[in-house]
Amino acid sequence: MNQQPAAAQECSREPFMPADKLDDTFLLEIMKENLNQARHAENERMMFVTLFAALVGGVLAVIADLDSPFFSSVIIMLLMVLNYICKELTERWNNVFKSHWATAKKITSYLAERSPQNGFSPEYEAFTETFLKQYPHLNRYFCFDNSRNHNGRKRYIHTAQLFSLFNICIFILLTLSLVHVNLPALQQLF
Numbered sequence: 211m212n213q214q215p216a217a218a219q220e221c222s223r224e225p226f227m228p229a230d231k232l233d234d235t236f237l238l239e240i241m242k243e244n245l246n247q248a249r250h251a252e253n254e255r256m257m258f259v260t261l262f263a264a265l266v267g268g269v270l271a272v273i274a275d276l277d278s279p280f281f282s283s284v285i286i287m288l289l290m291v292l293n294y295i296c297k298e299l300t301e302r303w304n305n306v307f308k309s310h311w312a313t314a315k316k317i318t319s320y321l322a323e324r325s326p327q328n329g330f331s332p333e334y335e336a337f338t339e340t341f342l343k344q345y346p347h348l349n350r351y352f353c354f355d356n357s358r359n360h361n362g363r364k365r366y367i368h369t370a371q372l373f374s375l376f377n378i379c380i381f382i383l384l385t386l387s388l389v390h391v392n393l394p395a396l397q398q399l400f
Contacts, residue, residue: 234321248310250291252369257301259373262296265289266380270387282391297377304370351389 266289273282389396 216276219285221262237317237321238393241256241321243315244310244314244317248307248314251307251310255300255307255373258299258303259296259376262292262381263376266278270380273387279391279395284389286384286388290381293377293380293384296380297374300370304373307370312346326333 269285269289273285276282
């Protein structure tokens, strides 16, 4: 007979408690933590991309003074590899942000439906009165969908799209720089 150890049996149990059994204050804390983690992911993404942009600008300025097309090409190709890593990290941070944002939104929606007499649980009412009162442009759902708040625009560009576009622009810039550095050699080939 193949029996699992007690610790393995403990882990195989359903780990989640139904939401209706959880205290509203606890759910609010989970919501706040998810919003904080989403903000943290966004700050990481912005800081990394900003530092990378400064690095690319500085390195391209140094390459402009180099007389060696070989070393310039190697440095530009290294920047292209770093740009690929930046793109992958940006996608990861976009996914982390979306996951935390969706979880916070789900908890908020759940808390909004939990108390049918007034539409919100008492704890969530207190949260909206103390926190959201500071921000009159935010609604009770904490503006989880900013594109709806800017419905006068034909196209709302999300920050995640801007960072992806930034990676594409940097790749194009580096490709053009590589062509420029090797232009004399390319002219001899064609």
